[in-house]
Amino acid sequence: MDLQARLELQRRRLVPTESRVTSADGRVTLETRQSDGRVQLRPAGTAAGFVVDPSPDLQVGEVRGWLCVGSQDAAHHRALLRRLGVTHVLNCATRVDNLFTDELTYLSVPLLDLPETRLETAFPAAFEFIDSARATGGRCLVHCNAGVSRSASLCVAYLMEREGLTFTQGLQQVNAVRRVRPNPGFQSQLIDLGRRLRQQREGGP
Incomplete structure (x- = not known):
């Protein structure tokens, strides 16, 4: 589709x-x-009223040495990406271009930031892409638009799948490096993921 x-x-x-x-x-x-x-x-x-902050969001959270999370502003800032040593960019936004295909490796897994969007449709390709960055000594930036819901959810899910963390542990670790807010539907899906992973480890149905 x-x-x-x-x-x-x-x-x-x-x-x-x-x-x-x-x-x-x-x-x-x-x-x-x-x-x-x-x-x-x-x-x-x-x-x-309130004061609008027009400055770009260039704060990037280092979740692991090979895994970062941020916004589309960071993903579109070539000098920042070079300074951070980013080699791979996982784009889970919709209608956000991959700008630096001449020097970076990209994967797009477009997701809508809606509670009913099924995150697991992106897991296999996204996790393999992050693993490939790690295996080659690279660093992957995961981004969406604001860098607080879709990209954060994929990072949390990756930690749960690859490192056996619970949803709470994964969210805390991502939140420690960047303030994130997965939407309620994504949080519910990640809690369900944690339940399934725990059953698999324990040999349950």
């Missing part, structure tokens, strides 16, 4: 939601997303 078909499938699975959005100047809008994907906007007063 190609990316467009997957996006359409995910769109059809959307449930009605309502979000309260505050703009930088303090205007508050209620954003209602219908099950068919349509969005309705309604003014809802004002609140205290």
